[in-house]
Amino acid sequence: MEGLKVSDANLVVYVHPSKSNKVPQAVLNELSTLLFTFSEIFDGVMLAYDVNFLEKCAKILSGVHPYLGVKLKATFLLFSPKPNMxxxxxxxxxxxxxxxxxxxxxxxxxxxxxxxxxxxxxxxxxxxxxxxxxxxxxxxxxxxxxxxxxxxxxxxxxxxxxxxxxxxxxxxxxxxxxxLEGVPQSDRSAKKKRENEGELQIVEQNAMVEEPMKKPKKQRIKEES
CATH class of the missing domain: 2.40.50.140 (Nucleic acid-binding proteins)
Incomplete structure (x- = not known):
């Protein structure tokens, strides 16, 4: 089925200090909130993910509430349907x-x-x-x-x-x-076109056959007159 794609990304996930003793679980929980929602960044609906932590230690970010920045590499399975798919x-x-x-x-x-x-x-x-x-x-x-x-x-x-x-x-x-197994749509269209052309050729041949049959009749009428 079309509409499915795999996307790789390097991410930084921010974790609250209260969860510093369970950073991996906190990261997975954060990513889970993105499941079955559309992401403009990845241009698709996230269906599944696989995570590889790049660093064992999280970096403390400065601010009023100093969050922990965790670097990771993730692979996402996305649902991204486009017209004509x-x-x-x-x-x-x-x-x-x-x-x-x-x-x-x-x-x-x-x-x-x-x-x-x-x-x-x-x-x-x-x-x-x-x-x-x-x-x-x-x-x-x-x-x-x-x-x-x-x-x-x-x-x-x-x-x-x-x-x-x-x-x-x-x-x-x-x-x-x-x-329709193994028969591309283009082949079916070509076959239909050939069938239509064949029908047209038969019609033209019939018209050519009928026309000479009329000429002798006109000649006989002229000779009789």
Missing amino acids: LLEGKVVKITQDSIHAIVLGFSSAIIADKDIREEFTYRNKHGQDRYTSRLHKRHVIKVGSMIRFEVKSFDEEILHVFGSLKPDATGSIHWLDRN
């Missing part, structure tokens, strides 16, 4: 107007009906809401399905993703992996 999520709700999903267990995503390609139609079967493809009857999206969708935008404040099912490479992951 492909994300994966679990469908938790379906209505006639939208599909709702959860990404990575914490970020909500919504796909409005205007962003669902016309191939899919909404149906309520046996009391269960679902979107079914008119081209492929087995391609079904329902509650519990894992879907792949394209990012339109990301609300950093509430960690909300606005998505789209317009591209051909989006939909139920179960169906996509079985039917």
Whole structure:
């Protein structure tokens, strides 16, 4: 899945003097407050971290409340979705107007009906809401399905993703992996283009065949007259 990245950083974490006897724990507690929040510095939501302390001793900083400055090197796993990226999520709700999903267990995503390609139609079967493809009857999206969708935008404040099912490479992951495995979207587009060109060529050939058939008829009429 796209939208995940790893970032390395050299940091200085400030620890209150009252926690000087438990500096490592205080540092980890401070970093934990950053989890599942968007960081403008790292341009992403922090999901996990790994810390390597560079110095065993913390430096006392001057001031009214002299904090301890702890130098460390950290590696962060970040969630940073951008437009046109492909994300994966679990469908938790379906209505006639939208599909709702959860990404990575914490970020909500919504796909409005205007962003669902016309191939899919909404149906309520046996009391269960679902979107079914008119081209492929087995391609079904329902509650519990894992879907792949394209990012339109990301609300950093509430960690909300606005998505789209317009591209051909989006939909139920179960169906996509079985039917589109190893076939890039560009190849499918090229194949569709070739099919369209083939249809156009057949039409042109038929037109060329029909036209000579009309000429002898006109000549016979002229000779009879």
